[in-house]
Amino acid sequence: MAKRIDISDLNIYYGDFRAVADVTVSIEPRSVTALIGPSGCGKSTFLRSINRMHEVLPGARVEGKVSMDGQDLYGPDVDPVDVRRQIGMVFQRPNPFPTMSIYDNVAAGIRLNARKMKKSDLDALVERSLQGANLWREVRDRLNRPASGLSGGQQQRLCIARAIAVEPDVLLMDEPASALDPISTLAIEDLMTEMKERFTIVIVTHNMQQAARVSEQTGFFNLSAAGQPGRLIEFNSTEKIFSNPDEKATEDYISGRFG
Amino acid sequence: MTTTNAPQTQPPRAVRRLGDRLFAGSARGAGVLILLVLAGVAAFLVIDAVPALVAPAREVPGGRGVLPYVGPLLFGTVLAAAIALVVATPLGVAIALFLTHYAPRRLATGLAYVVDLLAAIPSIVYGFWGIVWLAPRLVPFYRWTEAHLGFLPFFAGPASVTGKTMFTAGLVLAVMVLPIITAISREVFAQVPTLHREAALALGATRWEMIRMAVLPYGRSGIIGGAMLGLGRALGETLAIALVLSVSAGTVTFNLISSTNPSTIAANIALQFPESSGIDVNTLIASGLALFLVTLAVNVIARAVVNRRADFSGAN
Numbered sequence: 001m002a003k004r005i006d007i008s009d010l011n012i013y014y015g016d017f018r019a020v021a022d023v024t025v026s027i028e029p030r031s032v033t034a035l036i037g038p039s040g041c042g043k044s045t046f047l048r049s050i051n052r053m054h055e056v057l058p059g060a061r062v063e064g065k066v067s068m069d070g071q072d073l074y075g076p077d078v079d080p081v082d083v084r085r086q087i088g089m090v091f092q093r094p095n096p097f098p099t100m101s102i103y104d105n106v107a108a109g110i111r112l113n114a115r116k117m118k119k120s121d122l123d124a125l126v127e128r129s130l131q132g133a134n135l136w137r138e139v140r141d142r143l144n145r146p147a148s149g150l151s152g153g154q155q156q157r158l159c160i161a162r163a164i165a166v167e168p169d170v171l172l173m174d175e176p177a178s179a180l181d182p183i184s185t186l187a188i189e190d191l192m193t194e195m196k197e198r199f200t201i202v203i204v205t206h207n208m209q210q211a212a213r214v215s216e217q218t219g220f221f222n223l224s225a226a227g228q229p230g231r232l233i234e235f236n237s238t239e240k241i242f243s244n245p246d247e248k249a250t251e252d253y254i255s256g257r258f259g
Numbered sequence: 260m261t262t263t264n265a266p267q268t269q270p271p272r273a274v275r276r277l278g279d280r281l282f283a284g285s286a287r288g289a290g291v292l293i294l295l296v297l298a299g300v301a302a303f304l305v306i307d308a309v310p311a312l313v314a315p316a317r318e319v320p321g322g323r324g325v326l327p328y329v330g331p332l333l334f335g336t337v338l339a340a341a342i343a344l345v346v347a348t349p350l351g352v353a354i355a356l357f358l359t360h361y362a363p364r365r366l367a368t369g370l371a372y373v374v375d376l377l378a379a380i381p382s383i384v385y386g387f388w389g390i391v392w393l394a395p396r397l398v399p400f401y402r403w404t405e406a407h408l409g410f411l412p413f414f415a416g417p418a419s420v421t422g423k424t425m426f427t428a429g430l431v432l433a434v435m436v437l438p439i440i441t442a443i444s445r446e447v448f449a450q451v452p453t454l455h456r457e458a459a460l461a462l463g464a465t466r467w468e469m470i471r472m473a474v475l476p477y478g479r480s481g482i483i484g485g486a487m488l489g490l491g492r493a494l495g496e497t498l499a500i501a502l503v504l505s506v507s508a509g510t511v512t513f514n515l516i517s518s519t520n521p522s523t524i525a526a527n528i529a530l531q532f533p534e535s536s537g538i539d540v541n542t543l544i545a546s547g548l549a550l551f552l553v554t555l556a557v558n559v560i561a562r563a564v565v566n567r568r569a570d571f572s573g574a575n
């Protein structure tokens with residue numbers, strides 16, 4: 001079920017380089033939160049620190065606190081593997097497993113969780129997830145074909161199906177539609193609106209209209225100069241951000257008067 | 260850019276530059292040359308094997324004809340190579356995984372260098388190592404297996420007292436092919452896109468689960484390719500086998516720990532050729548033809564295995 005995320009004084013490093021500084025923010029459950037900001041300001045870095053994917057890179061580390069419904073995600077006895085099972089992620093570039101069939105891609109997460117499932121139950125879950133990702137009608141006759149045979153937009157929706165099949169509490173999406181055509185983009189936006197009933201959704205996007213269309217809350221990241229860490233400049237309701245932001249930098253960025 | 264384009268009068272013709280043509284020509288030439296050489300070798304083997312194939316059985320070495328002569332040799336060749344692969348493939352894959360996914364960067368580069376170096380050591384050195392160092396040290400192990408696992412045909416005994424057994428030969432071959440399998444597996448494992456590895460990790464895979472989901476399936480054809488290269492080296496290995504295997508002609512047995520073993524084709528040719536003449540030479544060439552055919556068959560099968568799931572290879 002959807003959970004809330006509280007972040008305080010988060011600093012994110014690549015080795016000695018501090019990429020993101022002093023972020024404190026709360027992300028509401030059952031809503032879509034959009035993160036916007038210029039390239040290189042640390043949106044992806046921030047997103048990946050929420051499900052502890054950041055530390056996968058050598059030398060990458062995080063200071064500060066991230067908690068989900070009160071549970072400290074970076075606590076000493078917390079296994080990052082468990083965190084990632086609860087917080088799903090969709091990447092900018094579609095990344096289905098090319099060596100697996102469409103079916104196996106969707107089932108991959110469930111099989112990881114080592115839940116023993118009857119074949120019929122698994123079939124039903126795969127169908128439900130594909131339907132949830134708006135892909136079922138297009139692939140139901142070729143579930144056993146390789147996932148790499150799908151179009152880019154279909155692959156991205158397959159990745160969404162794979163992520164929601166394990167019923168995560170939170171779904172992180174890093175520019176999920178940036179490589180897609182307007183129709184696939186719209187399909188994914190509709191999907192987010194449906195999915196926020198069940199998950200907490202955080203999305204990074206460069207598309208202002210998209211942020212305005214799908215999200216309830218918007219956070220604006222910016223960096224003062226190259227080599228400086230990115231900071232969360234403003235976090236507000238999407239309506240306010242796009243009509244009457246508190247910060248001048250936000251207004252400049254949104255109206256295109258940036259830099 | 261000009262805005263006034265002359266109306267096109269001629270149909271467009273594909274323009275081919277001189278460099279392209281030269282390159283295409285020389286590439287094609289090289290391809291044809293390889294095929295010619297291969298065909299030449301095959302023709303030589305067949306033509307020179309024929310006298311042995313048609314000769315009366317008692318004139319062929321061993322006195323029972325070509326098949327009873329070549330058969331055990333072929334058996335020995337395949338058995339030694341099979342032991343080598345069974346030992347070296349999992350080990351090579353494990354080492355490659357360790358190098359690419361577990362070892363700290365510094366250690367991995369050093370180790371990878373050592374592995375590449377191992378591949379360059381001439382086989383006679385491995386042969387010496389096998390006979391001087393490895394064989395004697397395996398003797399107690401053979402005694403133990405005879406006593407405790409003697410009910411299995413592989414360990415029926417009597418255990419060799421010198422250690423010059425089929426098992427020792429297989430292990431020496433395994434050590435020889437290990438660097439090849441490791442190097443090629445390491446190469447493909449290192450090429451698994453970060454995107455796929457992160458997809459697995461983000462689903463909540465442990466490192467080992469990530470390897471099973473993303474790395475091994477992606478590297479599958481590379482592993483097979485490495486194993487085939489290793490198999491090629493193991494099938495053709497001459498000196499090391501000639502040194503470490505104690506043979507008696509015409510044996511066919513799965514007993515791996517005794518001193519009565521079939522020889523291998525390559526080792527047999529090396530040992531027998533200097534003293535051969537006439538029909539003996541033709542018989543040796545017939546055995547060479549058998550080795551050629553086996554190698555060909557192995558490669559065709561491996562290719563078929565790789566292609567069967569080409570759709571799922573991740574290459575598209």
Ligand SMILES: Nc1ncnc2c1ncn2[C@@H]1O[C@H](COP(=O)(O)OP(=O)(O)OP(=O)(O)O)[C@@H](O)[C@H]1O
Nearest residue numbers: 014017019037038039040041042043044045046057
């Ligand atoms: N693997 C890495 N190693 C070192 N520095 C990195 C790495 N990945 C990103 N960075 C740096 O961290 C900073 C933030 O990068 P990040 O990818 O989070 O930006 P972003 O806001 O997602 O940009 P974009 O909108 O272009 O995706 C940048 O300065 C970048 O150079």
Ligand SMILES: [Mg+2]
Nearest residue numbers: 043044045174
């Ligand atoms: Mg990014």
